[in-house]
Amino acid sequence: MDRLPTIEDVARAARVSRQTVSNVLNTPAIVKPETRKRVEVAIRKLAYRPHASARRLRMRKSSTIAIRLDPMTNGISGALLDRFLHALTEQADARGIRILLFTAADPAAEIEQIRKLRAGADVDAFVLTATFHGDPRTEWLVENDVPFVTFGRPWGANDMNNPKHLWVDVDGFAGMREAAIHLIDQGSSRVGFVGWPSLSGTGDDRRRGWQAAVEERLSTSDTDLAALNLSVEDRLEDARDAVVALLESDEKIDGLVCASDTLALGAMIAAASVGRSDLPIIGFDNSPVGQAIGLSSVDQTLDEVAGGALELLLGQTGGDLVHRDAAAGDTRHRLITPHLVIRQPLRLLASDAASTPTATKSAVGNHKNGKETQ
Amino acid sequence: MDRLPTIEDVARAARVSRQTVSNVLNTPAIVKPETRKRVEVAIRKLAYRPHASARRLRMRKSSTIAIRLDPMTNGISGALLDRFLHALTEQADARGIRILLFTAADPAAEIEQIRKLRAGADVDAFVLTATFHGDPRTEWLVENDVPFVTFGRPWGANDMNNPKHLWVDVDGFAGMREAAIHLIDQGSSRVGFVGWPSLSGTGDDRRRGWQAAVEERLSTSDTDLAALNLSVEDRLEDARDAVVALLESDEKIDGLVCASDTLALGAMIAAASVGRSDLPIIGFDNSPVGQAIGLSSVDQTLDEVAGGALELLLGQTGGDLVHRDAAAGDTRHRLITPHLVIRQPLRLLASDAASTPTATKSAVGNHKNGKETQ
DNA sequence: ACTCAAGATTTGAACGATCAAACTTTTGAA
DNA sequence: TTCAAAAGTTTGATCGTTCAAATCTTGAGT
Numbered sequence: 001m002d003r004l005p006t007i008e009d010v011a012r013a014a015r016v017s018r019q020t021v022s023n024v025l026n027t028p029a030i031v032k033p034e035t036r037k038r039v040e041v042a043i044r045k046l047a048y049r050p051h052a053s054a055r056r057l058r059m060r061k062s063s064t065i066a067i068r069l070d071p072m073t074n075g076i077s078g079a080l081l082d083r084f085l086h087a088l089t090e091q092a093d094a095r096g097i098r099i100l101l102f103t104a105a106d107p108a109a110e111i112e113q114i115r116k117l118r119a120g121a122d123v124d125a126f127v128l129t130a131t132f133h134g135d136p137r138t139e140w141l142v143e144n145d146v147p148f149v150t151f152g153r154p155w156g157a158n159d160m161n162n163p164k165h166l167w168v169d170v171d172g173f174a175g176m177r178e179a180a181i182h183l184i185d186q187g188s189s190r191v192g193f194v195g196w197p198s199l200s201g202t203g204d205d206r207r208r209g210w211q212a213a214v215e216e217r218l219s220t221s222d223t224d225l226a227a228l229n230l231s232v233e234d235r236l237e238d239a240r241d242a243v244v245a246l247l248e249s250d251e252k253i254d255g256l257v258c259a260s261d262t263l264a265l266g267a268m269i270a271a272a273s274v275g276r277s278d279l280p281i282i283g284f285d286n287s288p289v290g291q292a293i294g295l296s297s298v299d300q301t302l303d304e305v306a307g308g309a310l311e312l313l314l315g316q317t318g319g320d321l322v323h324r325d326a327a328a329g330d331t332r333h334r335l336i337t338p339h340l341v342i343r344q345p346l347r348l349l350a351s352d353a354a355s356t357p358t359a360t361k362s363a364v365g366n367h368k369n370g371k372e373t374q
Numbered sequence: 375m376d377r378l379p380t381i382e383d384v385a386r387a388a389r390v391s392r393q394t395v396s397n398v399l400n401t402p403a404i405v406k407p408e409t410r411k412r413v414e415v416a417i418r419k420l421a422y423r424p425h426a427s428a429r430r431l432r433m434r435k436s437s438t439i440a441i442r443l444d445p446m447t448n449g450i451s452g453a454l455l456d457r458f459l460h461a462l463t464e465q466a467d468a469r470g471i472r473i474l475l476f477t478a479a480d481p482a483a484e485i486e487q488i489r490k491l492r493a494g495a496d497v498d499a500f501v502l503t504a505t506f507h508g509d510p511r512t513e514w515l516v517e518n519d520v521p522f523v524t525f526g527r528p529w530g531a532n533d534m535n536n537p538k539h540l541w542v543d544v545d546g547f548a549g550m551r552e553a554a555i556h557l558i559d560q561g562s563s564r565v566g567f568v569g570w571p572s573l574s575g576t577g578d579d580r581r582r583g584w585q586a587a588v589e590e591r592l593s594t595s596d597t598d599l600a601a602l603n604l605s606v607e608d609r610l611e612d613a614r615d616a617v618v619a620l621l622e623s624d625e626k627i628d629g630l631v632c633a634s635d636t637l638a639l640g641a642m643i644a645a646a647s648v649g650r651s652d653l654p655i656i657g658f659d660n661s662p663v664g665q666a667i668g669l670s671s672v673d674q675t676l677d678e679v680a681g682g683a684l685e686l687l688l689g690q691t692g693g694d695l696v697h698r699d700a701a702a703g704d705t706r707h708r709l710i711t712p713h714l715v716i717r718q719p720l721r722l723l724a725s726d727a728a729s730t731p732t733a734t735k736s737a738v739g740n741h742k743n744g745k746e747t748q
Numbered sequence: 749a750c751t752c753a754a755g756a757t758t759t760g761a762a763c764g765a766t767c768a769a770a771c772t773t774t775t776g777a778a
Numbered sequence: 779t780t781c782a783a784a785a786g787t788t789t790g791a792t793c794g795t796t797c798a799a800a801t802c803t804t805g806a807g808t
Contacts, residue, residue: 004495006764017788022766032786049493053436054764056427057793069460082456086443089475098496099475101463119423121378121794122472236666237720262666269720289663292610292636346611346643380794391758396796406756428794431763495764 005046014042025050056121063319065092066100066123068110070130080285080300081129084151087306088127095310096319111140118146124321125313127151131167133201138165147321149309153333155201168308168334172202172259172284175298175338176209179257179282182340184217188255188280191218192228192246194239194267195259206259206284228253232263239266240273247274256281261290261297268295268345286341294346298338308334379420388416399424430495437693439466440474440497442484444504454659454674455503458525461680462501469684470693485514492520498695499687501525505541507575512539521695523683527707529575542682542708546576546633546658549672549712550583553631553656556714558591562629562654565592566602566620568613568641569633580633580658602627606637613640614647621648630655635664635671642669642719660715668720672712682708 010021016039023031024039031039042048056062067088070081089099100123104110114137117123124147128137131152141148142164153169154162176193183191193210196203207229214220220228230246232238239258243266247253256271256279258264264283271279283290286299312334315322384395390413397405398413405413416422430436441462444455463473474497478484488511491497498521502511505526515522516538527543528536550567557565567584570577581603588594594602604620606612613632617640621627630645630653632638638657645653657664660673686708689696 004493007766008764018764019766019789020787023787026766030786035786047489047493049490051431051764052494052496053427053430054793055766057425057431057795058764058766060793062427069456069463071460082443085475086445086477089443090477093477101459101473101475103460103464103467115421116423119378119421120426122426240720265666292639346614381796382794392794393759393796394757397757400796404756409756425794428763429796431765432794432796434763 004051005048007048007050010039010042010046010048013046014039060121061321062122062124063096064098064100064123065125065127065313066102066114066117067127068113068129069101069103071103071105080287080302084129084302084306087303088309091303091306091310095314095317097310097314107136111137114141114146115144118144125149127309131155133199147313149312151305151309152202153335163332166312166332168305168312168336170300170305171335171337172205173209173212175284175300175340176206176257176259177213178209178338178340179284179296179298180210180213180255181217182342183255183257183280183282184213186255186280189218190220190224190228190250190252191255191257192230192250192253193257193259194230194232194243194263196234197231203259210257234260234262236262236266236269239263240270243267243270244274247271247276247279254279258283261285261287261295264295264297265289265293268293281345282340291343292346294343296340296342296345299341300338301336304336308336378425379422381422381424384413384416384420384422387420388413434495435695436496436498437470438472438474438497439499439501439687440476440488440491441501442487442503443475443477445477445479454661454676458503458676458680461677462683465677465680465684469688469691471684471688481510485511488515488520489518492518499523501683505529507573521687523686525679525683526576527709537706540686540706542679542686542710544674544679545709545711546579547583547586549658549674549714550580550631550633551587552583552712552714553658553670553672554584554587554629555591556716557629557631557654557656558587560654563592564594564598564602564624564626565629565631566604566624566627567631567633568604568606568617568637570608571605577633584631608634608636610636610640610643613637614644617641617644618648621645621650621653628653632657635659635661635669638669638671639663639667642667655719656714665717666720668717670714670716670719673715674712675710678710682710 007018007021011018014021014035016035020031020035021039021043024036024043028036052063065088067085069085085099092099100117102113102117104113114126126141126146126148128141128148128150129152131138131150131154133155135154135156138148138150138154140146142162149166149168151168153167154165180191180193191210191214193207195207195210198204198207211225211229214225214228227250228246230239230242232242239262243256247270256264256267258267258281261283264281267279267281271277271281281295283295283297286297289295290297312332313321381392381395385392388395388409390409394405394409395413395417398410398417402410426437439462441459443459459473466473474491476487476491478487488500500515500520500522502515502522502524503526505512505524505528507529509528509530512522512524512528514520516536523540523542525542527541528539554565554567565584565588567581569581569584572578572581585599585603588599588602601624602620604613604616606616613636617630621644630638630641632641632655635657638655641653641655645651645655655669657669657671660671663669664671686706687695
């Protein structure tokens with residue numbers, strides 16, 4: 001046979017009609033077991049699979065979800081979207097849903113792409129990432145009744161309550177708080193925070209988590225709290241410089257939590273370079289680099305995020321879009337609690353030994369055994 | 375209007391027939407300019423786009439290429455596939471081709487997924503990554519006449535000459551050679567190599583590049599060549615330990631090229647920890663982490679790789695599959711020459727100063743200005 | 749004016765599936 | 779045994795597009 005087998009071929013082989021084959025595939029319960037078996041055999045024999053486009057045309061749904069692939073220049077945590085994508089693809093597959101990629105240079109271009117994909121009936125719904133304050137995309141999507149879910153909560157107050165805006169997000173507050181409390185439980189009594197300038201809602205959320213932990217467990221004064229609170233762009237160098245300055249101005253700091261692994265890595269380098277390799281540091285994102293270097297970090301449990309996103313769009317199971325208006329209040333969003341991953345840090349250098357090659361040798365070699373203490 | 379506009383709606387609005395609208399879209403040249411304009415106006419006014427599934431059903435092609443998204447545990451260079459995907463999506467879009475994702479735990483599962491996607495006429499062709507010696511996937515694909523292209527050359531000798539196996543790859547030999555020659559030109563006279571155990575074709579290819587450069591430009595003896603040639607797993611710690619040992623046993627080493635950024639980062643840490651922060655090191659992959667830390671690296675120019683892959687599948691332009699048998703000999707694969715990206719390394723620490731906080735302060739602060747010399 | 753080809757447009761059929769309704773067979777109670 | 783209801787199966791129509799062939803229009807040559 002030259003072409004792929006069609007439902008008609010299967011029907012002929014099983015001596016039944018098209019529709020019966022269709023029923024075996026879609027509503028097996030209504031087919032007599034005997035007949036069903038015969039059809040199933042024919043299907044297997046011909047290695048038949050329904051033609052996806054034909055089915056989509058008839059069903060008026062594409063069973064496809066699109067997501068934009070960022071240019072992804074955000075450094076160390078880059079693989080984040082990567083891991084999310086993987087989880088999303090895997091779970092979508094289980095529901096018979098396909099994931100389609102697209103790119104766009106900016107929000108306006110993204111809206112245009114969405115418009116195109118949508119108008120071509122190519123895609124049923126969209127997953128948006130990296131939402132920001134006053135995001136024009138979500139506004140447009142709601143306006144045009146396009147089904148979507150965002151990874152990242154809406155930071156505008158009015159959007160937050162928009163019942164048409166489904167979202168999943170990671171509870172940065174809880175994650176950062178857990179990280180800080182872990183350090184405090186391990187004996188730290190003066191824990192600093194390295195975060196981003198107060199513009200991104202995400203950054204503020206994580207900052208508040210640290211602050212909550214410190215206020216709850218330690219008696220840090222308000223002025224001290226301000227001094228322990230760093231804000232830098234998400235760059236290794238910026239973080240390093242800021243942390244070096246902090247550590248030099250405040251010798252008593254005995255713990256740091258950071259809003260990203262990039263910042264945490266900068267902090268590790270800073271600590272090492274001022275002879276404080278022992279300073280416990282916790283990052284956020286659980287990036288591959290962090291893993292490689294033994295950085296403790298808050299993991300975003302992207303499996304749960306992906307699962308949550310699909311559930312909001314499609315309900316508990318299956319691949320049919322759920323009507324948003326039908327969703328009850330608390331099923332319109334999901335806040336995932338991340339979890340802390342503790343690692344034995346890889347020593348960047350043997351800071352407490354003399355800096356001659358021979359002296360550092362053994363110290364470096366022992367990294368796997370020695371448990372760091374504060 | 376409740377449903378999306380169809381070609382019929384446009385036809386009515388422009389007072390022409392279905393087919394004329396179709397012609398305006400697909401073969402505008404045969405439509406009288408006057409009529410064409412009228413139709414174009416109607417299309418714009420209704421924001422019409424052809425229904426993708428209907429078109430695919432009729433045309434018997436899906437205009438979709440699928441690619442597997444790895445679990446991606448390969449650490450630091452993880453974002454590699456990410457960047458490739460981005461380039462691929464962008465260039466495919468320009469050709470009217472969509473990129474579909476799928477996942478699979480192992481080669482057998484991947485074959486099964488491919489079979490399914492293929493039988494459902496969901497996908498026209500596949501892009502495979504991370505090919506390896508004796509890869510069962512390519513064998514199966516050739517066997518079953520499934521159009522595909524691999525990112526990564528076939529390492530088996532017989533596959534190499536299989537005209538049905540299209541591939542694109544990065545010339546690791548040329549890249550590593552260029553890196554080593556750069557170091558030599560900058561004054562290095564004893565350049566080592568950190569690579570992977572001799573199993574992966576990719577690793578050997580890169581190793582040979584280093585070897586060629588050294589043999590060509592330096593008078594390194596064969597025994598020395600062997601001593602300068604490290605083989606470790608692609609892990610930070612392994613690389614670090616091996617390089618520490620190397621640097622301690624051989625004080626004259628004044629340059630290192632590495633088969634990956636992961637290894638290079640390990641080497642940087644090793645160098646810093648034995649007081650040799652000045653040691654020039656070049657990695658491979660130009661990963662985001664490498665960028666963040668100022669690591670010089672060989673960039674894979676994934677734009678070109680993606681472009682090459684699409685060209686092999688689809689020809690110079692357009693979205694139609696090119697018949698493999700029609701391709702001339704040298705258009706069946708493409709070897710992309712990577713290019714070296716030189717960066718000013720971020721100092722991991724002030725190794726040549728005393729290790730007290732106050733002493734290191736200024737040295738660290740100056741990282742942006744000082745040009746490292748060898 | 750007449751013919752014929754080239755140019756421009758329209759009509760009917762097909763792509764492969766599902767839905768809705770019609771038809772046939774089985775089942776169970778009177 | 780009879781008949782209605784339930785269960786099982788088939789037929790015709792449809793989704794929105796493009797292909798192939800048919801029809802209509804225009805224009806040049808005689």
